[in-house]
Amino acid sequence: MVVLVTGSSGQLGQSLQYLAPNYQEIQFVFCTSADLNITNIAQCHAVFKQYQPDYCINAAAYTAVDKAESEPEKAHIINVIGAKNIAEVCKAYNTVLLHISTDFVFNGTKKSPYTEEDIPNPTGVYGKTKWEGEIAVQQTWEKHFIVRTSWVYSQFGHNFMKTMLRLASERDTISVVNDQIGTPTNAVDLADALVQIILTDNRQTTTDNFGIYNFSNEGQCSWYDFAKKIFEINKTQIELKAIPTSSFPTPAQRPAYSVLDKSKIKNTFGLSIKNWDACL
Template sequence: MTILLVGSRGQLGREVENKKAARSGSDMVAMDLPEIDITDLAKLSQMFSELKPSIVINTAAYTAVDAAETQADLCYAVNRDGPANLAGLCVKTGATLIHISTDYVFDGSGNTPYHEDDPVSPIGVYGKSKAEGENAVMARTGEHIVIRTSWLYGKYGKNFVKTMLRLAMEKDTLHVVNDQYGCPTCAADLAEAVLMIADFLEKQNGHEGGIYHYCGEGITTWYDFATSIFDIAAELGLAKVPKVVPVSTAQFPTAAKRPLFSALDCSGIEKSFGIGLRPWKQSLKRTIQEMVTRQGWNF
């Protein structure tokens, strides 16, 4: 059995590849642009014929939320048409697709964690393109698995934690939004969850396809997330941490609107696959520790 991982040089893809290398089981072929392009159906089809994957994990995406507002065509090509191509080829060849999606498919007008079957109502181009990607995947067959996650960070790529730690070196004061609520998710934890589902698919004949949620346990704001990053950094020896000033979304305009409340209810993934959540502050501390061991305080 072969697992094809697409998007392997992104922040989640790298964690999936690293963790898979440390586990037994099927071989994994890991690819990203330029060797694989999920928008190129002809080349993708050829790749499927050569590799004959039984499971495809798609972590590839267009993730620049603000730039998406002015690059809608590219964003839809990668986030809607790409997953549609992968899902169609998986159906044709008998493979199962594990596809990653986002909390930004919700409008954020609620105040209790979103369930998998709550209606989606995205408020920006990125969220709309991801919602259409989910639909395209689920329309091909109910056997595929979509995992929605939120506020992703990790050792690799660009993310909020690394940005905060970089800014700690450059600034004495930072203004951070305090009225958007969500669940920070460690990419390494999500990678474990994805691989647990892949193991499950390999071992079981039948499985419950559908949409699942996975994120860190606990709800917070970007402001509280930032102060937690600096508390942990100070504890681990960072000499200077900035003062963090809470601001409202209205005071901090961005090109794309973001949901004000996008916490996810993750009980479904626990019930179907036995995957529990990790408290977000514990994962944050472990990740910062790992990053500092790897690269010091140079962000």
């Protein structure tokens, strides 16, 4: 089975590369943005023609949440046109698409975990383009899994955990917001869940489970709680202050609450998901 991964130098892409040796039954093809620019449809066709993948994990995205507010066209081209291109080429080669989306499609006014049926209502450019990317995939190719995730971190790339550890080495005090609630997701756990979806789907011949799924680690916390746990585990000496979002204005407005309900992915694929703090 051939699984092609776009955006392979990102956090999720590198996490999939980290896991790949555990899955000898899968031949992974890892494509960086130089190997496969998802905004270039001709290149998409050429790469798919060469590898004829059974599955494609679209881990490529424009992920700079704040920068997207001043670069909406760039975010749109990658997150909407790029997603559409990948869905089109998947359709041409009968490749099942696993497309990754985000909790930022929601505005965060809900008080209980978001299910796959909740209607998106993004507050910023990034969330809007990711939602439009989902719609482009849905309208283009039915053989898709859209996996929404949240607060992704890992030993790879840029993320909140690494930023906290870097700041702690430069400062004596760090202030972190405590009124945005969500769930951190270890990118390696997300990568493993995607592989489980592929293995389950590949075994099935008559039924299909295509559609939207939520995946994050279990539990919930604020960014302040997340930072506190990062420092606790690393035995970092730092004064950590809890502040409200109003004291830390950012170009993009973030959802105040974005915990995802994982019942559907657990029930459909038999996944057991670790708590966010245990896997940190």
